[in-house]
Amino acid sequence: MQQPTKVPHYTKYHPRWFRPRVSVYWWLGQWQYLRFILRELSSVFVALTVIMTLLELRAVVQGPVAYARFQHQLAKPGVILISLISLFFVLFHTITWFNLTPRAMAVKVAGKRIPEWLVAAPNYLIWIVVSGAISLLILRG
Numbered sequence: 057m058q059q060p061t062k063v064p065h066y067t068k069y070h071p072r073w074f075r076p077r078v079s080v081y082w083w084l085g086q087w088q089y090l091r092f093i094l095r096e097l098s099s100v101f102v103a104l105t106v107i108m109t110l111l112e113l114r115a116v117v118q119g120p121v122a123y124a125r126f127q128h129q130l131a132k133p134g135v136i137l138i139s140l141i142s143l144f145f146v147l148f149h150t151i152t153w154f155n156l157t158p159r160a161m162a163v164k165v166a167g168k169r170i171p172e173w174l175v176a177a178p179n180y181l182i183w184i185v186v187s188g189a190i191s192l193l194i195l196r197g
Contacts, residue, residue: 094145095152101145104138154179 158172
């Protein structure tokens with residue numbers, strides 16, 4: 057005759073596991089975690105900048121009156137503040153992205169990994185050249 061089996065008592069967590077309480081703001085404790093969260097947040101501002109650029113292109117296509125109206129909207133203090141915050145986050149995003157590039161790309165020459173700055177430097181150089189060319193194009197008309 058078989059003994060009836062006992063139904064085990066289940067708990068949410070294993071009884072021997074220690075689970076310390078962690079604050080929702082745990083990432084504020086160290087700069088590396090804060091930088092990671094800010095970098096992830098910066099993607100929202102990159103997207104906002106892309107949207108603003110697309111809206112500006114649409115206004116240009118619609119003609120001078122629409123573009124003047126768009127420029128008038130951009131001159132509002134709230135939009136200027138958001139644009140400055142977006143500029144900060146886009147620069148932060150770009151710099152951190154370029155600094156992470158050497159870690160994502162293990163470039164080897166003759167079996168030896170080249171220094172990180174040799175991988176990151178071309179990114180910065182191209183960024184400066186393209187920014188300069190766009191600035192000349194805009195400022196000289």
